[in-house]
Amino acid sequence: MKMNRTTQISFGLIALFLILMAALHLGTFLLTFLFGYLVLRLCAYNRSKAVSVAAYAVAVVVILGGLIYFASLAYRTLPKIADTAIPAMVGFAEKNGIDLPFTDYASLKSTALAEAQEGIAIVGRYAGLASIQSVLALAGLVVALGVFLNPLWAVEQAPQPTNAYEAVTRELSERFRTLYDCFARVMGAQIVISAINTALSALFLAVTGYPYAVLLVCLVFLCGLLPVVGNLLSNTVIVGVGFTMSPRMGVTALVFLVVIHKLEYFLNSKIVGHRIKSPMWLTLVGLVVGERLMGISGMILAPVVLYYIKVEASRYPIPKAADEHAEGLEAAEAEARSIE
Structure with a gap:
């Protein structure tokens, strides 16, 4: 497949985007645009857009309500967990000769904020960032709904492009369609892995009688949507809560989560790796770059963008050397005939 000028322009525009x-x-x-469009596609019912939009609205309200509940529960509970878990972990570390960079909750906060510049109103800055991100998330959900209701780039569009604008926008539609397909494929695999991990973790928490089980189960699922590093975050909290029960329970939780981590690594290679066929080192590089550029949302989008680049680039294979040689001979022969 050869790339024409219109396709080249569309690739340049998507790269700029x-x-x-x-x-x-x-x-x-x-991220919210892609996720919102994914939910809309899942809510599509018998080509009735009114029913689909209603189901989408219900799904968005339920998801947002769940996230608000989780955030409120985490805000109230996590400091209590830290106040209890950190002294227990420090005592266990001292007993076994392990050095930790913190000794209590206050020193942990100081360590976490060591790189923050003095004099910055951290609460106000984070509140402002949260407000901006909330507006962006709402805008993404609204744009997803608009694209679902009317995906055309113009009010009227001919069956065949009649000008450069229509030709380029058709190619752009194909680029965005491929980007969405990559997102659905990667995110679908990540949700499957997170659901399996959450189910196994929930079973462990129920059998061992863990406190704060609801919070921990939600944390495991949400962190599981972050490739590779997400489970490290949730596992740290689970082990910490285990130490609030007893050092033995903390170590037991650590051993269990190591086994789960090995299982998840296998699932990543079988599910995500099978779907996107991307090496782990490349995914890790993408996560680091994505986090530096766009934070947590960049980490989630990094595997999607990597897979998208691979899919688009794979559509235009490089001709084999033999084919190139044959084409060169044909061109030379044609030129010789024209001279004669």
């Missing part, structure tokens, strides 16, 4: 998303820190907007 992704660069602007990163430069302007609009990862939340892009």
Whole structure:
């Protein structure tokens, strides 16, 4: 397949779009747009857009309500867990000769904020960032609904492109369709892995009688949506809560989570690796770059963008050397005939 000029322009525009998303820190907007469109596609019912929109609205309200509940529960509970878990972990570390960078909750907060500049109103800054991200998330959900209701780039569109604008926008539609397909494929695999991990973790928490089980189960699922590093975050909290029960329970939780981590690594290779066929080191590089550019949303989008680049580039294979040689001979022969 050869790339014509219109296709080249569309690739340039989609590259510019992704660069602007990163430069302007609009990862939340892009992520919620793709996720919202995914929910809309799942809610599609017998081609009735009214029913689909109603189901989408219900799904968005339920998801947002769940996230608000989880955030409120985490805000109230996590400091209590830290106040109890950190002294227990420090005591266990001292007994076994392990050095930790903190000794209590206050020193942990100081360690976490060591790189923050003095004099910055952290609460106000985070509140402002949260407000901006909330607006971007809402905008992404609204744009997803608009694209679902009317995906055309113009009010009227001819069956065949009659000008450059229509030709380029058709190619752009194909680029965005491929980007969405990549997102659905990667995110679908990540949700499956997170659901399996959450189910096994929930079973362990129920059998061992863990406190704060609801919070921990929600944390495991949400963190599981972050490739590779997500489970490290949730596992740290689970082990910490285990130490509030007893050092033995903390170690037991650590051993169990190591086994789960090995299982998840296998699932990643079988599910995500089978779907996107991307090496782990490349995914890790993408996660680091995505986090630096767009934060958590960039980490979620990194495997999607990597897979998208691979899919698009794979559509235009490089001709084999033999084919190139044959084409060169044919051109030379044609030129010789024209001279004669």
